[in-house]
Amino acid sequence: MAFDFIPWNHLIYIIGEITVIVILGALVISFILVIISLYSIRQKKLYFPKLIKSGLVFLEGLMKAMFRFLGLEDREMLSFFIKLHNSMNEPEFTRIPVTERAIFMPQCLRSSQCPAHLTPEGLKCRNCGQCTIGETRVLLEQLGYKIFIVPGSSFIKRMVKKYRPKAIIGVGCLAEVKEGIDMADKMGLVVMGIVTLKEGCVETIVNWADLYEVATLGIDPASIPEDLHTLAD
Ligand code: SF4
Structure with missing residues (x-):
């Protein structure tokens, strides 16, 4: 056939x-x-x-x-992706109460003479005055945030599992922030990324005004501590 x-x-x-x-x-x-x-x-x-x-x-x-x-260039591309991501997440982030948000800062922001020790929950800042983390951390905690100063993404995962924030702000270099955003997306968290102005392993710099702008989203201006406004300058 x-x-x-x-x-x-x-x-x-x-x-x-x-x-x-x-x-x-x-x-x-x-x-x-x-x-x-x-x-x-x-x-x-x-x-x-x-x-x-x-x-x-x-x-x-x-x-x-x-x-x-x-x-x-790859840097421009990453930076664009992060801005895009932030703009998409902003409305949802704004709706989440500050007490259900956490901020993760990289330990490279601290002074090279930092006396703080690493603990299972990241670096425990002693507010020694040698870098701007100490003061900023206190003000952001007054606002209601949980603040973590961490050496890597494994700490972020652990703290998210332990404290269950609904939204997080991640500060870091371009690659770290992109990696953090991907990780937070997979974990179902609303994430906003802040990229540092200077990269490296020690004494990096972040524009605190960038962090202020995101951290105060959705918060009644009357409840923002007076001193925190200085971050915006
Ligand atoms: S303020 Fe905190 S993070 Fe900065 S150097 Fe002092 S102990 Fe370290």
Whole structure:
């Protein structure tokens, strides 16, 4: 009995056509999203953040390759992703009470002469006055935040499991913040990232005004300690 190959050939042809259409569609959509993203970066304003974020979920690899092809440096790309993420998370973060939020700062922000010791809950700051962490930590705790000064992401995971905050603010270098955001996303936390101004392992610098701006989101200005306003300057 002769086997009829014609329907099979037809089916393979259709599958081939669909594959080509899907690939072309992904390329075109990625290209459009990359152009919107680049325009947003140049204008320092986010356009269609939800659209870009959805695109990144499905087409991250392709979009990253296009960003590189179009000359965007990895640092710019990471910085854009973090801004995008923050802008998407801001409404939800704003709704979460401050008592259910935590801030994770990297231990590299402290003075190189820091006398604090590392404990299972991170560095226990003694407010010795040798760096700005001490004073800032006290003010943010007065506002209702739980503050942790940690050497790495394993501490963040442990503290999140122990204290169960609903939202966190992560301070760190670009790569750390991106890694922290991915980790917090997987853990179902609302996360906002603050990137340090100077990277490295010792005496890094953060713009406290950036932290102030995020930390006070959704908080009644009347309940913000007077001294905390100095962070915004
Ligand atoms: S203020 Fe705290 S973190 Fe900064 S150096 Fe002193 S003990 Fe260390």
